[in-house]
Structure formats: C-alpha cells, structure tokens
Amino acid sequence: MKTIQVTCALIQFGDKILAVQRSAQMKLPLKWEFAGGKIEPGESEVACIKREVLEELNIHIEVKERLTPVTHAYPDFKIELIPFVAQYVSGELKLKEHANHVFLSKKELHKLDWAEADIPIVKEFIEL
Numbered sequence: 001m002k003t004i005q006v007t008c009a010l011i012q013f014g015d016k017i018l019a020v021q022r023s024a025q026m027k028l029p030l031k032w033e034f035a036g037g038k039i040e041p042g043e044s045e046v047a048c049i050k051r052e053v054l055e056e057l058n059i060h061i062e063v064k065e066r067l068t069p070v071t072h073a074y075p076d077f078k079i080e081l082i083p084f085v086a087q088y089v090s091g092e093l094k095l096k097e098h099a100n101h102v103f104l105s106k107k108e109l110h111k112l113d114w115a116e117a118d119i120p121i122v123k124e125f126i127e128l
Contacts, residue, residue: 003071003078007049008036008118009086010125011061016103017125018088019112020057023099028074030099032112034083034121049084056098059091067124072117081117085125 011018011034019032037052039045046063053061067083095101104111109122 001073001078003080005039005082006036006079007039007045007052007082007084008034008121009049009053009061009063009084010034010067010121011053011059011086011088012064013088013103016105017109018057018093019102019104019109020095020098021100021102022115023097026097027077028115030113031115033115033118035098036081039082045082046084049086053086054091056096057091058094058096060089061086062089067121070117070120074116079117081121083121083125085128 020035022028022031022033024030035053035056036049039048053059063084063086065085069080069082071080106126114122
C-alpha cells in the first residue's frame with residue numbers, strides 16, 4: 001500500500017483553533033480533522049499547506065511550527081500526515097469541501113470525533 005503524504009494545519013484564530021468536519025461524501029465521513037491535503041509533485045510541505053488552506057477555506061495563513069508527522073494505515077489507504085501550527089492572516093472563512101467547522105480552545109479539542117490519524121496530533125498540540 002502506497003503512503004500518501006498529506007499536510008494539515010492547526011490554524012490559530014487568537015486563542016482558538018479551527019477544526020473542520022469532513023462531509024458525508026468524503027472518505028472518513030463526518031470525522032473531524034485539521035484542514036489540509038495532498039502534497040503535489042515538486043511542492044514543499046509549507047507551500048502545500050498554504051495552497052490547500054486557501055483552496056479549502058479561502059483564507060491565508062502564516063506557518064509557525066512543524067509538529068511530529070503521523071503515519072496511519074486506514075483499511076484502504078495509508079497516509080503520512082504532516083502537521084503545522086499556523087496563524088490566521090486574512091480572508092473570509094468559507095468551507096468549500098467540509099460539512100462544518102468549530103473554533104475550540106486547546107483543552108476542548110479532545111471532545112471531537114477525530115479522524116484516527118489526527119488523534120496523535122491533537123495530543124501533541126495539547127501538550128505543547
């Protein structure tokens with residue numbers, strides 16, 4: 001099984017973090033995740049996360065810090081999820097692919113039904 005490299009962003013809006021809910025039509029339907037997507041050939045991790053956030057959410061971010069990547073095998077695919085802590089810079093938030101979004105404090109993040117690959121990232125971020 002090929003590993004898909006995917007970036008994600010823990011986007012800070014002041015003291016809150018943005019989480020997005022996958023749509024019912026996506027793989028892992030209605031699970032919560034941090035916005036992001038697949039790295040294109042020749043694209044850097046940082047360029048990928050900035051592009052994906054702009055495409056999915058219509059906002060610009062400033063990347064602050066790279067967290068520990070997580071490799072997770074789902075039943076039909078395997079991903080290496082590369083997380084970044086980022087700060088909201090500009091733009092009006094518009095969900096283009098996701099069903100819902102929430103802004104939560106760090107200590108509220110554990111309350112959501114996360115996609116399995118995102119769980120270790122949530123734990124690492126809470127401990128920062």
